[in-house]
Amino acid sequence: KRTDQLVLCSKHGGLDVFRAKFCTGLLFSLGIAGTFAIFTIGLSLMVYGVDGFQGAFQLEYTGSSQPITVGQAVVIAYSMVAFTGVFMGALVMMLSECLHNSVGALAISLGMIVLPMMVNVPEEYRVLGQLWSYLPGESVAVWSMFNPQTVSVGEVVLTAWQAVPILYMVLIGVFWHLTKIKFIGYQVGGR
DSSP states (O other): OOOHHHHTTOTTOHHHHHHHHHHHHHHHHHHHHHHHHHHHHHHHHHHHOSTTTTSBHHHHOTTOOSOOBHHHHHHHHHHHHHHHHHHHHHHHHHHHHHHSOHHHHHHHHHHHHHHHHHOOOOTTSHHHHHHHTTSHHHHTSHHHHTOSOOEEETTEEEOHHHHHHHHHHHHHHHHHHHHHHHHHHOOOOOO
């Protein structure tokens, strides 16, 4: 909206403005995901109650090999939604800063959410299929979240619901640095 000249002439410099904008975007994304989680969990509790939260998740979802309860699975699922929301917020901020076009940023991020719903990677391609299941549109699905395939990082073996948040945090750090470089290096052209 042609306010970049005003925003970038802060007495504290571009780095403080960048930090404030990026952290505000991440907190906004987390707030939206939290509001969504509170609303849907509250609605489910009002309709169904809390009976069954101590039941074995394997009885509800037979594709899971993890010895957790239904209540623990719900907490894991909504934590994944929160991580995915913050990841998508950081991605959109990075894309909009790099592209200087909000439509392009939203198109790419929407594609990352919708494309996994329409395209399926066969199980024969194990590594590609596992990476595909880490995309935001697929990582919040129960069959991806509780997939029995594991990832080994040195001596540590992680399931998908453990590996995806770590991967997203690393990528958020990468997005932070790329966005910071583009934001601080941006020069306002003559208008």
